[in-house]
Amino acid sequence: MCLENKAFVWKDVPDPVCHAGFDVKIRIRACALNRADLMQRQGIYAPPEGWPLWPGLECAGEVVECPPDGRFKPGDRVCALLGGGGYAQEVVVPEGMVMPMPKGFSFAEAAGVPEVYATAYLNLKLVGEIKKGETFFINGGEGGLGIAAIQLAKHVFGAKVVAQVASDANGAFCREVGADVTVNRFTDDLVSVLAANPPNVAIDPVGGPLMGKCIATMPYRGRWISL
Incomplete structure (x- = not known):
């Protein structure tokens, strides 16, 4: 979900690509709304350099790709803190910003955990x-x-x-x-x-x-x- 003229619109964007041995790719099942997302929609908040231009500062979902010697494996349920890009089907994030989903949480509940x-x-x-x-x-x-x-x-x-x-x-x-x-x-x-x-x-x-x-x-x- 991207921004055009301060409005959210659905658009196709390139699939995110992992840096081998460093990143985790997550299939997003839920994302959260933060004040910074609203500020980005107003045009007064820019995502950090190197992150996607579309909003989304936290998400929850399932691991698709990950470092073979890392903390996660494909299929693990996780939530993550993002610099942007959470309003999408997939996102790539450094492994250190990913955490296991709390036990008993739904994807929607877990998506609201990392940022706050x-x-x-x-x-x-x-x-x-x-x-x-x-x-x-x-x-x-x-x-x-x-x-x-x-x-x-x-x-x-x-x-x-x-x-x-x-x-x-x-x-x-x-x-x-x-x-x-x-x-x-x-x-x-x-x-x-x-x-x-x-x-x-x-x-x-x-x-x-x-x-x-x-x-x-x-x-x-x-x-x-x-x-």
């Missing part, structure tokens, strides 16, 4: 170095990244989770998936809530005029990550 969960894990663990018992704040808790970050912070890393959301209904949903405290950005005082729950680690994909005051609520060695 890889981003959340990278920033929580490798950048934020979150530790058990710390407090974590996510701005935009109801989004894909926010949901993934809440679940990982709470259920994997053992943190207390504070999430800012756009409505009370979204707050209720975030509490269902693991948030301990939710803040309605339109009716609640975020700075006061963070002062009462000082975040050791924060992931902020939203930003805004309150950022400086929010950062001031963090304890010594706090880590505020802006995306």
Whole structure:
């Protein structure tokens, strides 16, 4: 599925070709929709160099070709993080960006895993170095990244989770998936809530005029990550 005049259209494109010993070719069964795909449709996001020009940043499917001494074999069910090209029947991706499909997941469910969960894990663990018992704040808790970050912070890393959301209904949903405290950005005082729950680690994909005051609520060695 390609873009023409900011619209999605069906087109035939050349079959992707593997670099022997390096790439995995996947027969795509499901793909996901991300904000970057919408931005690409608007003409304000270009795919990284070397990737297909059509959208699609993550997918799930079956291995068609792979390195003979690699981690996968033809027929394996996998999901993958892509630089583009997921809105197609097949895609070629470096083996390091491919992961086994989680057990019990459908293709549609698995296609939504790589982008948000890889981003959340990278920033929580490798950048934020979150530790058990710390407090974590996510701005935009109801989004894909926010949901993934809440679940990982709470259920994997053992943190207390504070999430800012756009409505009370979204707050209720975030509490269902693991948030301990939710803040309605339109009716609640975020700075006061963070002062009462000082975040050791924060992931902020939203930003805004309150950022400086929010950062001031963090304890010594706090880590505020802006995306």
